Amino acid sequence: MHNLSPLRVYDFVEGRRPTRRLTTIAFLSAVGIALFVLESYIPMPLPFLKIGLANISSVIALMMLGTTSMLTVVVLRVVVGSLFVGTFMSPAFVLALSAGVVSAAVMAIVKAISKNFFSALGLSLIGSITHVVVQLLIVRFVYVQNAAILQLLPLLLLTAFIGGLIVGLISVRLLSALKQARI
Amino acid sequence: MKMITLGDKILIVVVFLCTVGSFFAKNLLASQGSLVIIELKEMPVYKGKLTEDRKVTIKGAYGDVRVQIRGGNVAVVHADCPNKVCVRTGWRSLSGETIICVPNQVIVRILGEERNEVRGITG
Numbered sequence: 001m002h003n004l005s006p007l008r009v010y011d012f013v014e015g016r017r018p019t020r021r022l023t024t025i026a027f028l029s030a031v032g033i034a035l036f037v038l039e040s041y042i043p044m045p046l047p048f049l050k051i052g053l054a055n056i057s058s059v060i061a062l063m064m065l066g067t068t069s070m071l072t073v074v075v076l077r078v079v080v081g082s083l084f085v086g087t088f089m090s091p092a093f094v095l096a097l098s099a100g101v102v103s104a105a106v107m108a109i110v111k112a113i114s115k116n117f118f119s120a121l122g123l124s125l126i127g128s129i130t131h132v133v134v135q136l137l138i139v140r141f142v143y144v145q146n147a148a149i150l151q152l153l154p155l156l157l158l159t160a161f162i163g164g165l166i167v168g169l170i171s172v173r174l175l176s177a178l179k180q181a182r183i
Numbered sequence: 184m185k186m187i188t189l190g191d192k193i194l195i196v197v198v199f200l201c202t203v204g205s206f207f208a209k210n211l212l213a214s215q216g217s218l219v220i221i222e223l224k225e226m227p228v229y230k231g232k233l234t235e236d237r238k239v240t241i242k243g244a245y246g247d248v249r250v251q252i253r254g255g256n257v258a259v260v261h262a263d264c265p266n267k268v269c270v271r272t273g274w275r276s277l278s279g280e281t282i283i284c285v286p287n288q289v290i291v292r293i294l295g296e297e298r299n300e301v302r303g304i305t306g
Binding site: 126129161164 | 186187188189190191194195198199201202205206277279
């Protein structure tokens, strides 16, 4: 069936059933965008503190489909999500896109190297920590060339730790539910 | 939940310890300042090294502001103003930090190396 598909690239990169893969990517991106927009309504004392709920979709994409699919989900979520929230092309968007792509890459690399040493929980934690560290470094060297900004690191690490745990636990539960439902 | 692995548990502990540790190592993350600049109504009125101990009194828009520099730290020790936010800011020493007294329109800035020059003033 799948050799009829124009999506031979996906087919080639990540195995069979391209239509199903495409549908899953679209679904996970949609969920990610919805969570991204919903989260922007949660009040936080500082604008850059976030739980990162949208990351659930990218963690699941990584576990179910693999690296390329996860990157697709992350990029789609950041671009479309920022269009909804109204931050497209703003510093917040630049930070979210760069940190999102880097942390996704780190998660994929760690997953590939460590085999099954980490579950979705550990990978999500690695992703959230990478995300804040990359963001802070970009802010430090691109936007605010002032070392005092690094003082935010403890606060950011704490949010990333809590957020990563929440996202990871939800992902683990969701993945086992999806497995039971044989999706 | 069987799906949580040993690696996860180790990682959680390590990340938690790093997070807690970073709160204590906070001051290592930013560099110590070297210059103090005091501004009155957005005009610099005093410029000096953070290492030279001295007391400076500025006639602010509301009353006197006494700034003390001691042992690489700077603080507003007394100010004639209603809220004393600047006094409660306490001793500061890191590059990029500021102490601001709004009623007096006085800003105490700590600068580090040359490239950390002031780029703009808001508010």
